[in-house]
Amino acid sequence: QKEVEQNSGPLSVPEGAIASLNCTYSDRGSQSFFWYRQYSGKSPELIMFIYSNGDKEDGRFTAQLNKASQYVSLLIRDSQPSDSATYLCAVEGGSNYKLTFGKGTLLTVNP
């Protein structure tokens, strides 16, 4: 059974701070890693994906992957109240395009 674990939170940070969201996964064969943002009552929205070890930056977002430790994280710099949402980590193993999702971390950015 492939598992993806996330701290459910809530994670509360002040506006302008760095928010750090973490995810671990059980399947060592996993190849692709995704971060989705889900606002309350809305559908998941893809914000980042990473395939290789190291960091990947896109604007205020940085995804970090460490396959040896089976760990992936998302950093949000200069957090804004509009970043308040649940962040879902998703992991794909092998080539069958199936994603396994964590249960998400609720992030609250306080003005």
Next chain:
Amino acid sequence: DAGVIQSPRHEVTEMGQEVTLRCKPISGHNSLFWYRQTMMRGLELLIYFNNNVPIDDSGMPEDRFSAKMPNASFSTLKIQPSEPRDSAVYFCASSLGGQNEQYFGPGTRLTVT
């Protein structure tokens, strides 16, 4: 470009009734996924299709659930008969073959009373 389209957005039905959820994937995408989301279990994959063919239905909870994809632009998820424990938000997502990024529709919120 239009995203993934789902209908209806909300469905309230009584236990025992048949429910049909509909999905139109993004044009050109050849993989389609049905998910169910609840507070307790999170986002669960029910079934996925590649080139209109069901590839993995291991997430379908029981025989009351069925899904079809008669063509590249349309899929249905049917529950017959429905039960209160089926109440959840059902999402459809699509992706382009060879790429793993999945794009979600707005979801159908199903309430079975």
